[in-house]
Amino acid sequence: GHVGIGTTGDPEVEALLRSRPELILKPLERWPDRLLGMFQLNAHDGPGSRDAIQRWLADGPMRGVYFPGGGPAAVTCTDRRVLPLVEQVVRLGAVIMQHTWYKTGGKQGLGESTPAELAELARRFPDHPFICAHAGGEWERGIRAIRGVSNVLVETSGFDATAGFIEMAVRELGAERIVFGSHLPSRSLGTELSKVIAANISEREKRLILGENFRRLLGVVD
Template sequence: MIHPNPRTPAMPALAIPPWSPMPPPEVLAGFEIWDSYLTQSRGAALMPSLEALMPVVERFALQKLCFFADVGLGTGNAAVEKWAREHSNEIEAPLRRWPDLMLGMIQLNAGDVPASMRALDRWLRDGTMKGVYFPGSAPGGLNCTHPNFDPLVARIHELGGAIMVHTWFKTGEEAGPHGSTPADLVALAARHPRQTFICAHAGGNWELGIQAVRGSPNIVVETSGFDATAGFIEMAARELGAERILFGSHLPSRSLGTELGKVLFADIGEEEKKLILGGNFRRLLGMGR
């Protein structure tokens, strides 16, 4: 077991030394953690999958969870689409069941602009959803440089919604017609400088992702979806500033301890960690500091 150097100066109350196990809930609560990225089951399995997460939510003192709802626009498989069309009243069920915990965004299909526009009116203008998630693969995925994105982004901005775009740098190949890279998102963000965009997964290859979005102040990066690697958060904080980083867990398909550990054990200040773990997402949504 590694022990701290007795000469090391005392740390602030929230400081997490690198030799520590995952902190207890009462310590984690001090970070006011808002999770910007869930990969919960979809369709009829939506509510059971979220119910199963609740012990983990309690153990890690998560204050908010953001899920991405299929609303019948062709973003899921046939069974998910059928369920969404036949049970549209259940799409917001997580928000009713856990009103103090859950946040929602809808998944949009940029390949169908008229239907997506109607969905924005129903779920953002007239509903309780906070923004939009553009998926990164078929069905429903479209490269975000496509001109179909422009009217959708303009409408989302009018409604005050958040926008998250799935991004990934694929090794040895292009993103293709259904996916997007951080470089693609830079092109879209340049066309809409007043809208903030969330670059999901920092592009997977985070070194390239951070470099790609560095000059785009209206892009923030999200932290989930790849293995914890020393230097990721440190580089992002150095190159972008901590205020341009959002924590996401990718629950339940990835380890929450691993995803939280990227931030909690990074060599950055405690106030920077608090921004990343919740403060930035609250500010982006207009829901707090």
């Protein structure tokens, strides 16, 4: 979600979120067993992001942060401005998700990150998990990029269902390093679910991917 630190590109929305935090709080308070809040950080605004981490993670109901790969808040995850924010989140033990993508012809935006760059960042914090959103899009390359960094997990959403994706991820990473993502509302939930449900893997591995792994990251114990 957005908490008013320049992540939307809309000044009116940013001002509204800053002045009325209840717009964010009320849904989380109403459905605490269904909604787990994560919010976007903006490394271009270090003070604002640090304040948001304190307000929404340390003192508030959020459970994790997301570093975007596009829009006004995008900053490559190896940029020096990202590191102090990651350090602050790691101290709180919260979930960290980084948007990653490989594009033919190279990056189209200065703030984009690749799985290889996330792996570089994650090596600095070997005891803290990082989620590689979208597995880099070009998932074969993405899986290989993070394979040797055991604290990086791949997230499954953001591209069309393709035979072999989940099977390769399980084979190369282990099912414990894969988390399901829906990419709602911009992608089909059925399509995203089919990647896992139709994969040639065990039922136990499907359960891990479809929820148990993320629950483990949150410290939720049945």
